[in-house]
Amino acid sequence: MRLIGLSDTIGQIRVEFAGCNMKCPYCVHIHQPFKEWSVDEVTDFARRSTTENVYLGGAEPTLQKELLPLLEALHGIGKHVILKSNGMKPDVLESALPFVEGFVLEIKAPLDDVPGIMKLTGMSGERSIKYVELLRRSLEIAKGKWLRVWIRVIPEFINTETVPRILPDVEGASEVMLYQFMSNPDFDLPFMGHEEPTPSWAELKELGDMVIEKVPQVRLVGEKGKTLMKK
Secondary structure (H helix, E strand, O other): OEEEEEEEEOOEEEEEEOOOOOOOOOEOHHHOOOEEOOHHHHHHHHHOOOOOEEEEEEOOHHHOOOHHHHHHHHHHOOOEEEEEEOOOOHHHHHHHHHHOOEEEEEOOOOOOOHHHHHHHHOOOHHHHHHHHHHHHHHHHHHOOOEEEEEEEEOOOOOOOOOHHHHHHHHOOOOEEEEEEEOOOOOOEOOEOOEOOOEOOHHHHHHHHHHHOOOOOEEEEEEOOEEEEEEO
16 A cells, blocks of 8 residues: 555544545645555554554545455454545445444535536546546445545635535535635645635634534634534
């Protein structure tokens, strides 16, 4: 398996995978070096930790051929796994259901905005249309478990006019995380002229007030830290 990071922090083991089936122009992971790790090596790392929670993320974990054996191994040693994905491989998510506590799926723009999705993912129109179909399937599968929908708030695509078109797709999720674009250099590269955290925290809060109508809780994450909103 190709990993760009493996760490044991307070409360969570993070496994960050390399490789993606998208070409998002703001993604830091595309350019990061990776190392090869076996399922046994990652499992042994996790076994030595007293931390029960494991987060599998990075670029796109579902591309790893050994992902399911790893999930089964981590589950077998009593770890509680959260799997992040872009949603393009719903069959993998369905196979992962017995071994994970939940999922993190990203919605990049309203799913009816194919031109916007093309800009955000670097994919063709045909591939973007297929992606929307696959993501909707993935969301339905993931809603059978704990699900966080992660929305990277790039103002041209996520704003008070577009959020209402996203709400039907997030309904049924456990929570939504609204992330202020460019507020963490580990997550983003400059895009569309944005080089500083955007939108403002007040605007992020306004979006949170809209989303909280459809989900039990909303997390706001950005330069001012983290805020949890509950119904």
